[in-house]
Amino acid sequence: MKYNWFECPGCRCQVAVNYSESAQGISGSLRRWAPERGINDGRALSVPRAELAAGGGFMTACVCGQSLSVPGKADAVSADREGDLRVTLGE
Numbered sequence: 001m002k003y004n005w006f007e008c009p010g011c012r013c014q015v016a017v018n019y020s021e022s023a024q025g026i027s028g029s030l031r032r033w034a035p036e037r038g039i040n041d042g043r044a045l046s047v048p049r050a051e052l053a054a055g056g057g058f059m060t061a062c063v064c065g066q067s068l069s070v071p072g073k074a075d076a077v078s079a080d081r082e083g084d085l086r087v088t089l090g091e
């Protein structure tokens with residue numbers, strides 16, 4: 001699972017995108033929140049492989065409709081669901 005965080009320029013919410021990559025492309029979810037305005041919602045995220053940029057980045061849209069550019073490099077990666085990416089511990 002990969003994670004990226006943004007501040008949406010459209011609705012000024014904090015936005016978190018989490019996704020995993022498969023042969024079909026990107027699938028995951030987008031969540032936005034602004035506690036002071038009572039906003040806490042999200043949407044499913046699905047990007048076909050053909051729409052991924054060369055570096056693995058992709059475009060998606062916030063719940064408010066604002067386009068967000070997700071870079072190929074994740075802000076954080078969780079190995080929980082990526083069994084191929086084993087961490088090798090030193091001896």
Ligand SMILES: [Zn+2]
Pocket residue numbers: 008009010011012013032062063064065066
């Ligand atoms: Zn937004």
